[in-house]
Amino acid sequence: MIEDKNPSKTSISELGEFGLIEHLTKNIKITQKTTVKGIGDDAAVLSCDAKEQLVVTTDLLVEKIHFDLSYMPLKHLGYKAVVVNLSDVYAMNAKATQITVSLAVSNRFPVEALDELYAGIKTAAKIYNVDIVGGDTTSSVSGLLISITALGSATKKEIVYRNGAKENDLLVVTGDLGAAYLGLQVLEREKKVFEVNPKAQPDLAPYTYLIERQLKPEARKDIPPLLKELDVLPTAMIDISDGLSSEIIHLCKQSKVGCNLYEDKIPLDPQVISTCEEFNIDSTTIALNGGEDYELLFTVKQEDFPKIKGNPNLSIIGHITAEKEGVHLITRANTKIPLIARGWNAVKEKE
Amino acid sequence: MIEDKNPSKTSISELGEFGLIEHLTKNIKITQKTTVKGIGDDAAVLSCDAKEQLVVTTDLLVEKIHFDLSYMPLKHLGYKAVVVNLSDVYAMNAKATQITVSLAVSNRFPVEALDELYAGIKTAAKIYNVDIVGGDTTSSVSGLLISITALGSATKKEIVYRNGAKENDLLVVTGDLGAAYLGLQVLEREKKVFEVNPKAQPDLAPYTYLIERQLKPEARKDIPPLLKELDVLPTAMIDISDGLSSEIIHLCKQSKVGCNLYEDKIPLDPQVISTCEEFNIDSTTIALNGGEDYELLFTVKQEDFPKIKGNPNLSIIGHITAEKEGVHLITRANTKIPLIARGWNAVKEKE
Numbered sequence: 001m002i003e004d005k006n007p008s009k010t011s012i013s014e015l016g017e018f019g020l021i022e023h024l025t026k027n028i029k030i031t032q033k034t035t036v037k038g039i040g041d042d043a044a045v046l047s048c049d050a051k052e053q054l055v056v057t058t059d060l061l062v063e064k065i066h067f068d069l070s071y072m073p074l075k076h077l078g079y080k081a082v083v084v085n086l087s088d089v090y091a092m093n094a095k096a097t098q099i100t101v102s103l104a105v106s107n108r109f110p111v112e113a114l115d116e117l118y119a120g121i122k123t124a125a126k127i128y129n130v131d132i133v134g135g136d137t138t139s140s141v142s143g144l145l146i147s148i149t150a151l152g153s154a155t156k157k158e159i160v161y162r163n164g165a166k167e168n169d170l171l172v173v174t175g176d177l178g179a180a181y182l183g184l185q186v187l188e189r190e191k192k193v194f195e196v197n198p199k200a201q202p203d204l205a206p207y208t209y210l211i212e213r214q215l216k217p218e219a220r221k222d223i224p225p226l227l228k229e230l231d232v233l234p235t236a237m238i239d240i241s242d243g244l245s246s247e248i249i250h251l252c253k254q255s256k257v258g259c260n261l262y263e264d265k266i267p268l269d270p271q272v273i274s275t276c277e278e279f280n281i282d283s284t285t286i287a288l289n290g291g292e293d294y295e296l297l298f299t300v301k302q303e304d305f306p307k308i309k310g311n312p313n314l315s316i317i318g319h320i321t322a323e324k325e326g327v328h329l330i331t332r333a334n335t336k337i338p339l340i341a342r343g344w345n346a347v348k349e350k351e
Numbered sequence: 352m353i354e355d356k357n358p359s360k361t362s363i364s365e366l367g368e369f370g371l372i373e374h375l376t377k378n379i380k381i382t383q384k385t386t387v388k389g390i391g392d393d394a395a396v397l398s399c400d401a402k403e404q405l406v407v408t409t410d411l412l413v414e415k416i417h418f419d420l421s422y423m424p425l426k427h428l429g430y431k432a433v434v435v436n437l438s439d440v441y442a443m444n445a446k447a448t449q450i451t452v453s454l455a456v457s458n459r460f461p462v463e464a465l466d467e468l469y470a471g472i473k474t475a476a477k478i479y480n481v482d483i484v485g486g487d488t489t490s491s492v493s494g495l496l497i498s499i500t501a502l503g504s505a506t507k508k509e510i511v512y513r514n515g516a517k518e519n520d521l522l523v524v525t526g527d528l529g530a531a532y533l534g535l536q537v538l539e540r541e542k543k544v545f546e547v548n549p550k551a552q553p554d555l556a557p558y559t560y561l562i563e564r565q566l567k568p569e570a571r572k573d574i575p576p577l578l579k580e581l582d583v584l585p586t587a588m589i590d591i592s593d594g595l596s597s598e599i600i601h602l603c604k605q606s607k608v609g610c611n612l613y614e615d616k617i618p619l620d621p622q623v624i625s626t627c628e629e630f631n632i633d634s635t636t637i638a639l640n641g642g643e644d645y646e647l648l649f650t651v652k653q654e655d656f657p658k659i660k661g662n663p664n665l666s667i668i669g670h671i672t673a674e675k676e677g678v679h680l681i682t683r684a685n686t687k688i689p690l691i692a693r694g695w696n697a698v699k700e701k702e
């Protein structure tokens with residue numbers, strides 16, 4: 001569909017740079033009280049709440065590195081590009097408020113394709129209640145690239161860094177792990193089947209959760225308010241979209257602590273377990289290293305245990321130890337093995 | 352040089368994503384008092400001055416669309432990528448404080464090439480006194496892409512939008528125009544000569560100013576403090592890097608006014624005049640539509656005339672009229688012709 005050069009489609013060069021930006025950003029509404037001026041000037045203007053600090057994060061998504069348009073609908077891609085950034089804002093225990101969206105697109109994309117992409121971006125902005133306040137749109141020689149910067153805010157006391165974990169703190173993860181990676185494996189398998197036999201009708205019913213986690217992930221907007229409601233301030237927090245094991249290592253390194261992670265505590269969805277069996281892969285490896293789970297990892301003081309235990313959104317998966325004890329996985333067989341980061345690496349060539 | 356696959360160069364995949372980011376961002380120093388946390392967490396954290404508002408702007412630079420590495424040294428490219436963004440901050444009459452830097456790079460770039468690029472980025476950050484507080488580094492299938500977001504601040508009273516110009520205001524431009532475009536023409540001519548005869552030694556002495564304006568442009572950091580010193584608050588202001596004529600039209604459209612621009616008042620450097628004669632092109636056309644001059648266009652009340660007249664940084668090039676009178680160029684022959692935007696367009700295909 002994307003490659004369609006059907007003359008009824010509108011070429012982006014017909015609109016020109018300013019026309020295209022105007023076309024894509026019309027009807028964008030401003031809802032945040034801190035947005036003084038959105039799109040339409042040299043820069044957006046935001047007001048500051050004197051009691052709050054600002055958080056800023058940015059992410060690039062590149063075609064054929066981070067996404068494959070043969071199974072990623074453009075609308076979902078736009079949605080996901082926003083979610084990926086907001087996840088980093090929530091990982092600071094902040095609320096997200098504004099985003100800027102920059103696109104580089106080759107001429108193989110008609111305006112209608114960019115409309116789809118923008119529809120996903122706008123939907124995410126609406127659902128996550130952030131204003132689109134700026135951006136840039138330009139050509140690329142090949143492919144599509146999306147660069148989003150997200151802004152958020154929280155009081156100084158609320159903001160949680162990676163480096164505050166202390167010995168004996170509990171290690172907690174939100175949601176469940178490994179599904180997004182398995183969703184990608186299922187989609188890649190179906191793509192190969194389709195290439196061999198375009199008439200094959202895949203039965204994706206057993207994998208709906210996995211595919212949704214891959215194509216339409218959600219960021220944990222609910223976690224900062226949930227923690228506030230539970231009266232729990234994490235001692236350290238990090239987004240684990242690059243993989244649980246690499247992010248545990250980051251958190252421990254920056255906090256100068258060690259940790260024990262318990263294999264039997266890692267939260268897995270039943271579809272992850274059954275699909276790992278089908279693909280004959282180890283579910284723990286997937287949960288540790290699969291990545292793209294936009295969940296949050298955090299540490300809390302032991303005294304907060306009663307406040308979080310049994311919460312369906314939170315799993316206690318380990319505890320913090322002294323730095324010299326290192327970072328270990330305690331297996332189901334009660335073996336202690338060093339945790340190794342094998343997370344997803346965007347600068348390594350894909351095979 | 353870039354294409355050199357010399358095994359003594361370090362491949363980016365050797366370092367991996369985290370290693371590469373760590374390598375490129377080590378030794379980055381924080382100097383802004385509003386930077387609470389720079390690189391190293393899920394997001395940067397900034398404090399807000401309650402008396403100030405925040406400005407946010409973002410720009411993408413794409414290889415073969417915005418720059419050609421055959422004559423753009425990587426260090427200059429990094430410098431320019433920062434300048435392009437800061438110019439938009441100054442166009443709000445604000446001071447620039449922080450930037451985030453995202454790169455997508457193909458594997459043809461060794462780590463040493465990215466070091467060069469980052470050296471230019473760091474030099475610009477130092478000279479313009481902004482902190483590098485975050486970013487993302489990833490692979491691309493082909494080419495190099497730089498996405499920078501710049502943040503700045505100013506009091507609510509100081510911030511100048513595009514839409515405040517009023518009838519009888521004076522139209523003022525900083526610096527001189529057309530040199531960057533001509534610099535590009537000279538470089539492209541020399542590239543063709545080089546392709547035909549690699550031993551040719553170009554004499555670039557008559558074009559030094561033009562080439563510098565193309566390869567190492569500067570943003571007008573000096574203008575907001577200069578205006579403050581002169582006690583002049585512009586009624587409207589805009590960056591004119593997309594071309595003087597298109598930006599005059601933007602400013603007039605958003606301010607709902609018309610304007611008369613005087614051809615004989617447009618500031619031109621002597622090298623622009625002599626090179627236009629050599630290339631047999633009209634210097635006014637170049638000054639109006641060449642683009643890439645990181646200068647500022649603004650309007651001031653007539654009563655401010657004594658404060659700005661004779662200032663070597665500022666040229667009064669016209670005045671604002673009623674909207675119904677339209678936007679016109681008054682030629683040297685005293686003919687009144689409608690101004691047309693023929694500025695540079697990043698979504699049109701290059702010929």
